[in-house]
Amino acid sequence: MLDNGRITNWELRPGCWIDWRTRGRCVIIATVQVVTSVAAATAEGRKNSKRRVLVPTMGALHRGHGELIRIAREAAGKEGDVAVSIFVNQLQFAPGGDYEKYPRPEADDDEFCRNAGVDILFRPSAQEMYAVDFSVSVEERSLANTLEGKSRPGHFRGVCTVVAKLFHILLPNSAVFGEKDFQQLAIIRRMVRDLNFPIEIIGAPTVREADGLACSSRNQYLNTTERRQAPVLRAALLQAQRLAAQGERAAPVILDAARKAIATAPLARIDYLELVNAETLQPIDIVQPNSLVAVAVFFGQTRLIDNIRLP
Numbered sequence: 001m002l003d004n005g006r007i008t009n010w011e012l013r014p015g016c017w018i019d020w021r022t023r024g025r026c027v028i029i030a031t032v033q034v035v036t037s038v039a040a041a042t043a044e045g046r047k048n049s050k051r052r053v054l055v056p057t058m059g060a061l062h063r064g065h066g067e068l069i070r071i072a073r074e075a076a077g078k079e080g081d082v083a084v085s086i087f088v089n090q091l092q093f094a095p096g097g098d099y100e101k102y103p104r105p106e107a108d109d110d111e112f113c114r115n116a117g118v119d120i121l122f123r124p125s126a127q128e129m130y131a132v133d134f135s136v137s138v139e140e141r142s143l144a145n146t147l148e149g150k151s152r153p154g155h156f157r158g159v160c161t162v163v164a165k166l167f168h169i170l171l172p173n174s175a176v177f178g179e180k181d182f183q184q185l186a187i188i189r190r191m192v193r194d195l196n197f198p199i200e201i202i203g204a205p206t207v208r209e210a211d212g213l214a215c216s217s218r219n220q221y222l223n224t225t226e227r228r229q230a231p232v233l234r235a236a237l238l239q240a241q242r243l244a245a246q247g248e249r250a251a252p253v254i255l256d257a258a259r260k261a262i263a264t265a266p267l268a269r270i271d272y273l274e275l276v277n278a279e280t281l282q283p284i285d286i287v288q289p290n291s292l293v294a295v296a297v298f299f300g301q302t303r304l305i306d307n308i309r310l311p
């Protein structure tokens with residue numbers, strides 16, 4: 001963007017201004033149009049003629065979201081716009097889950113979006129998104145029966161419903177989802193295919209902390225000891241991948257090695273650890289060309305997930 005602090009013309013997109021306060025160097029601060037009403041966002045979506053790429057999130061934005069926004073920016077092109085939605089979607093939380101305590105750092109998220117060059121930030125209220133007598137939802141009935149879907153009944157109904165609503169309101173050409181939530185990505189692709197949404201779904205690789213832990217808004221729930229032990233998920237998945245690379249094909253052997261790796265973290269409690277076909281998400285006994293190991297582990301009340309492709 002900057003050439004030794006100098007700004008060249010093409011960098012000045014509408015909605016950007018120049019801030020000269022930073023010790024003689026200039027930075028471009030994009031203005032973000034923050035839209036909180038569904039009616040306003042719907043009207044804006046209809047009148048928008050630019051290529052739009054959407055990044056749906058629940059906020060508490062971190063580097064993982066940042067990478068999705070970067071990919072969205074690239075996909076939108078110089079003329080297109082990047083929309084980010086922030087909505088903590090009660091419909092995908094289990095009763096008694098962490099909906100109430102889910103982090104909502106609004107000012108930080110605003111700044112994050114500004115710095116990331118987001119054009120539109122859609123942050124609707126729960127009341128506006130769901131009428132009190134709300135009674136229609138979107139349900140995927142095959143991929144959603146395994147892994148997360150088994151552990152969190154109704155979760156993907158909540159995800160599909162809110163994502164379908166966001167698609168209808170914001171009318172993006174493309175939308176970016178992270179591979180960290182591999183099953184979510186697969187289900188959204190299926191929903192788009194089966195319900196004919198004219199939207200391209202882009203998958204984004206998982207962004208990690210230096211010690212391998214996948215970035216997640218929920219990592220901040222971990223206490224110091226739990227945080228120290230949490231990279232064991234990644235270590236276990238890498239162990240599974242190593243075994244497969246060495247020619248091991250049997251699921252029980254691969255999963256047993258991963259389970260042993262997780263057991264080295266005294267606070268870790270496995271929710272599921274499975275070898276699945278990456279397309280059907282059904283458990284398999286033997287490694288196939290398109291295989292994936294998926295894991296969910298509790299540290300106290302905090303549930304972390306991760307996955308890895310096998311060679």
Ligand code: PAJ
Pocket residue numbers: 056057058059063064065067068087089092159162163176177178179180181184204205206207208214215216217
């Ligand atoms: P949220 O957990 O906020 O995640 C928003 C998007 O960021 C998802 O596509 C998720 O896969 C991606 N993401 C999260 N952590 C990531 C990481 N470390 N690396 C790469 N991508 C990452 O997922 C949801 O919200 C919700 O279910 C939502 C799709 C918004 C529907 O409510």
